[in-house]
Amino acid sequence: MTQTYNFNPGPGPIPNEVLAKAQQNMFNFEQTGMAVMELSHRSAAYERVHFHAMNTLRELLDIPDDFSVLFLQGGASLQFSMLAKNFLSDNKAGAYVLSGSWAEKAQKEGAAIGEVYTAAASSNRTYADVPVFDPADLQENTAYVHLTSNNTIYGTQLSDWPACEQPVFVDMSSDILSRPIPWDRVDLAYAGAQKNAGMAGVTIAIIRTSLLDQASGSLPPSLSYKQHADKDSLYNTPPTGAIYITSLVLDWIKEQGGITEMENRAKEKAALIYDVIDRSNGFYSGHADKDSRSWMNITFRLPSEELEKKFLNQASERGFTGLNGHRSVGGCRVSNYNAVPREHVEILRDFMLEFQQNHS
Structure with missing residues (x-):
């Protein structure tokens, strides 16, 4: 077979060691006679996968105890509206730093739910840089500041994390697990898994637990961060196969250093x-x-x-x-x-x- 060099922007490559281990174990997991995707998500066998992935992620990213780790569905794109649905209450506005197409889409989905505004943008420079803004210039009614840490389309990446009084929400879909996260300056980080954390199907969300009680009270349970956190991301059937691959990828990262x-x-x-x-x-x-x-x-x-x-x-x-x-x-x-x-x-x-x- 011809050698393939995979530089796809997403879904991206999965380590060969992970694919080999999945091939060996995924379809007869722990000698259960069932594939991971066939296990009940309430079974002890699957729960070992689920909580191992959560705990390893917490260890690798040095996530503080006062943050909740969630495994969700719908991709990072659903997070665009989900975070606005949770935190854009009446008379509050979401501040968006526009550093590329995905930030634009996040703002557009937020605008469908509540008030949003642009804190900074580099669109006039064809998104050749990450725009800088002064947190002191944010509106008084700002509910959160939304950032995109890495811009796959334009090839730019955030390096100077702003210190804001307001909660900071970050789309880290394309650079999560590639560098440390300054948790003193980030309150919610989310990422689709299909670039650095496994395969498409599971979305990682890491949220400061104190924010969960601040979410809107009129949410349907399936869109509530608090509901998913209270149920350990087992409120509904999770994407079990995708979480298993994420678990193996996290183990691989740990083994690599x-x-x-x-x-x-x-x-x-x-x-x-x-x-x-x-x-x-x-x-x-x-x-x-x-x-x-x-x-x-x-x-x-x-x-x-x-x-x-x-x-x-x-x-x-x-x-x-x-x-x-x-x-x-x-x-x-x-x-x-x-x-x-x-x-x-x-x-x-x-x-x-x-x-x-x-x-x-």
């Missing part, structure tokens, strides 16, 4: 590609400003769309997949998630150098 090791690897791998871009004399031009560059998603253009097409076609012939930029912006994108091996990045680097040499 934890979040610090993931962060170091991400920076080292990304530096290999950024170095090619910076030394190419403009043949490859990065989209993001250097001080806003993402370690997870590296976006760049070539001198012409014709050359970009040739680059992507030849890359595909070599076994690279997922290098197309998002359809809304074009260009090229390298997604550098935890499970992408360094040697695959080195092979891509060599291909980029070869392509430049052949077409300069």
Whole structure:
């Protein structure tokens, strides 16, 4: 079989060791004669998976005791409306920092539920940087500040976490488990699992427990963070298979050396590609400003769309997949998630150098 180098932006790759273990155990879990997906979510066998995943996540991210860990469904996109539904009460407004398309969508869904406003935006610069704002300028009626920590489409990443008096909610779908989270400055972090935390189907939400009692009292139970927290994310049938894969991914991260090791690897791998871009004399031009560059998603253009097409076609012939930029912006994108091996990045680097040499 031809070697595949998976740089898809999401769903992203899952570590080979995890896939091998899942293949070995998933379909006859703990000699029950049943696959994980067939187990009752009330059974002792599944509960071991469920709470192991929660506890390992708490350990890896050093989550304080006064935070609740939730496994939800609906993807990060449902969180756009769910957090607004929980916390946008009458006479309160959600403040959104617009750093890319996903932040725009989060604000749009919040606006369907209550009052929202833009705290800062870099849309006038084609989202080439992460906008900075002064927390002192937030409206007095601000219920929360919404941030997007990493922008997959534009290749930018938040590095300076603001200190706000208001609760700070962060979409971390594309960089969770790749770096530490400053819990003194984050009150709710959420992420779809399919980039760094497993497979599509489960959404992680980590919320300061004191916020649960502040949520709107008129919520349907299925949309209530408090309801899911009180039931240990077992209020309804959870995505058991996806949570099992997340559990294995978390074990893998722990075995590799934890979040610090993931962060170091991400920076080292990304530096290999950024170095090619910076030394190419403009043949490859990065989209993001250097001080806003993402370690997870590296976006760049070539001198012409014709050359970009040739680059992507030849890359595909070599076994690279997922290098197309998002359809809304074009260009090229390298997604550098935890499970992408360094040697695959080195092979891509060599291909980029070869392509430049052949077409300069």
